[in-house]
Amino acid sequence: MRVTITGASGNAGQAVSRLIAEAGFEVRMADMAPPARDIAALGEFVRCDTRTPTDVQRAIEGADAVVHLAAWHSAHRPPVSDATIFAVNVDGTFNVLEACRAEGVAAVVFASSMAYGWGGVYSATKVIGEELCRAYHEMTGASVAMLRYHEFIPAPYLEYGPRLLRNGVDRSDVAAATLAALRAAIERKVELFRTIVHTNHGMPPAVVDDFRRLGPDWCEQQVPGARELIDQYELQLPARVEQHDLSEAERILGWRPKISFLDFLRDLKARDARREDVRALIVPGALPG
Ligand SMILES: NC(=O)c1ccc[n+]([C@@H]2O[C@H](COP(=O)([O-])OP(=O)(O)OC[C@H]3O[C@@H](n4cnc5c(N)ncnc54)[C@H](O)[C@@H]3O)[C@@H](O)[C@H]2O)c1
Structure with missing residues (x-):
């Protein structure tokens, strides 16, 4: 199975290309910018500006x-x-779907965004992108999965962790959701499917709703020492946790997020014990290896 991944040199693209290649697919990475050497080794690279139909x-x-x-x-x-x-x-999305149509591509995964419907130009492009995907599905019968990723922009480590309680998701979960959606589209488990890609902390609803008051104690029960870490590193906790129902993605794609705020706290605890300088650490929207 040959899979073209556009934007393969980007933040999601690197993690997605690696996971799809490791799953045994033949990958062709398409981007304006060449990928880093370890990513380039995963398959073929094609320099491609998606604004140019022949590319x-x-x-x-x-x-x-x-x-x-x-x-x-x-x-x-x-x-x-x-x-x-x-x-x-x-x-770019129109050109990609036109090329898919010419080539008879029967499985497409589209990176949409939590910003869908927020207003602003970027948000509007995701609304139009999803509409173009719907039209592609209706015209060709292809399976199309649209994933509304939450945020995984590179960030300081100490901001990345608390972001998981808001609109953040770990990049590894983004990549795993994308592979699961790719498989579901290829196996025709989905026709036209859209879902949210976000985090799940396994938190009781009362803690979700009143995290600032109840969260530190709950975290302490799960990860001893958490309360002290939250204070010591001045982690900025939200009043309530953003939590979506991700059960449809689990039922249909067989995907559920693995990295939660508790994993961040365990990681922070280990780094703190090693006396690492995490205040200077920048992460690619993922727990560092
Ligand atoms: N990062 C997030 O938090 C986030 C959240 C929601 C949705 N998304 C979506 O996920 C996708 C990947 O995002 P990312 O954060 O990895 O972005 P990124 O900026 O890290 O990577 C984007 C890649 O696209 C390439 N690119 C840009 N213009 C191109 C063109 N004309 N032709 C070919 N390649 C081009 C860039 O060279 C880059 O490698 C995007 O569709 C983005 O809208 C991202």
Whole structure:
């Protein structure tokens, strides 16, 4: 099975390409920028600007499935203009789906976003992207899975952890959800499917609703020493935890997130015991290995 992954050199793209290659698929990585050497070794790299139809056709030629990640989002520093975001995310997605149609690609995974419907240009591009995917499914009968990823932008370690309680998700869970969606699309377990990709802390509802008051004690029960770590590192905890119902993704894709705030606390506890300087640590939206 040959899978083209657009945006393969990016943050999600690296983790997704690695996992899909390790699962035994033949990967073709398509991006404007070449991937890092260890990622390039996973398969073939095709330089491709998704705004250019002939680039995209070359990247998708012979593919059985496509994972379309290439996009700009509003959090890039220095920022990318709205016009570029629109062109890459909308024209790029149109070109990818047109090339899929020409090639008869029957399984597509599309990187949507929690920003769907928020307003703003980036959000609008994900609304249009999902609509283009729906049209592709209706015109061709292909299986299409659209994943509304939550946030995994690279961040300081001490911000990444508490972010999991808000809108954050670990990049490894993003990659695992994408592989599960790819398999489901190839096996035609889904027709047109959309789901949220976020974190699950396994927390009682009362703690979710009143995390600032009840959270530190609950964390202490799960990870002894948690309360002291929260104070020592001045972790910024939310008043309530953002928690979505992820049961549909588990039922249909067989995917559930693995990394929660408790895993972050266990990791922090181990680093603290080793006297690591975690205040200077930047992570790629994932627990460091
Ligand atoms: N990072 C997040 O928190 C987040 C959250 C929700 C959704 N998403 C979506 O997930 C996907 C991946 O995001 P990411 O954080 O890995 O982004 P990223 O910026 O790390 O990577 C994007 C990749 O796309 C490539 N790219 C940009 N324009 C291109 C073009 N015209 N042609 C080909 N390649 C191009 C870039 O070179 C880069 O390698 C995107 O669709 C994004 O909108 C990301």
